[in-house]
Amino acid sequence: MSDYDRLNEIIKDSQHIVFFGGAGVSTESGIPDFRSTDGLYNQHDVQFDGYSPEYLLSINCLEDEPKVFYEFYRQKLNVDGIEPNKAHIKLAEMERSGKLDGIITQNIDGLHQKAGSHNVQEIHGSTLRNYCKRCHKKYPADYIFTCGEQIPKCKICGGMVRPEVTLYGESLPDDAWTNSVKLIRNADCLIIGGTSLVVNPAASLAYGYKGKYLVVINKQVTAADSMATLCFHESISKVLDTINL
Numbered sequence: 001m002s003d004y005d006r007l008n009e010i011i012k013d014s015q016h017i018v019f020f021g022g023a024g025v026s027t028e029s030g031i032p033d034f035r036s037t038d039g040l041y042n043q044h045d046v047q048f049d050g051y052s053p054e055y056l057l058s059i060n061c062l063e064d065e066p067k068v069f070y071e072f073y074r075q076k077l078n079v080d081g082i083e084p085n086k087a088h089i090k091l092a093e094m095e096r097s098g099k100l101d102g103i104i105t106q107n108i109d110g111l112h113q114k115a116g117s118h119n120v121q122e123i124h125g126s127t128l129r130n131y132c133k134r135c136h137k138k139y140p141a142d143y144i145f146t147c148g149e150q151i152p153k154c155k156i157c158g159g160m161v162r163p164e165v166t167l168y169g170e171s172l173p174d175d176a177w178t179n180s181v182k183l184i185r186n187a188d189c190l191i192i193g194g195t196s197l198v199v200n201p202a203a204s205l206a207y208g209y210k211g212k213y214l215v216v217i218n219k220q221v222t223a224a225d226s227m228a229t230l231c232f233h234e235s236i237s238k239v240l241d242t243i244n245l
Helices: 003-013 059-064 066-076 086-096 111-115 174-186 202-207 236-240
Strands: 017-021 100-105 120-122 125-132 161-165 189-193 213-217 230-232
Touching: 003 213, 003 230, 017 086, 017 174, 059 066, 086 100, 086 111, 086 236, 100 174, 120 174, 174 202, 189 236, 213 236
Parallel strands: 017 100, 017 189, 100 120, 189 213, 213 230
Antiparallel strands: 125 161
């Protein structure tokens, strides 16, 4: 029996499947991940050479050097025109068929929802939502990119408009975290896909799983491989596409 056949057996036997995903889910849509050799952390622009990527995506950078933060954000995190790939689409199909309870994602691109998934816990927030730090007025997804100001300002109070993204140095959103813990606790099958499982506290969700089946799909080796029922080191879209619903 092939690993793909075994995966389908696991899917058929499971009643509460949860998907936990990272940057590797979206790379096939053209969004670079953070840690691969051609990922975001290894792209070099002269104006950013003096900064670490972690700092550029931190609350300290936003507050202390907002012009630097927004220039980096506009260059690297604009997902306008990016479409879901086969992995996003298959997961949405699994939810519609009643096989998938929900998705926990570290991604901030909104592609799971664009593909049709509904129960998506965005534990690192989303670039598609913006709000004023002072009065909390909400702004559309493209506001930071189209407002014409180096530092986007609120039209009501003049406060800084920021993305609803969890930056380095910030706590994860309470609701998404609580909902993710519940999903993991109730799952009898956890599929981990496209994540190196090195970013905490997000990775601790996966390591806390105690259910029946653990499936890992990631091109690189992860620390969860030794615990997995099945492990695939290949394209996540290719693997998920073999699932028969």
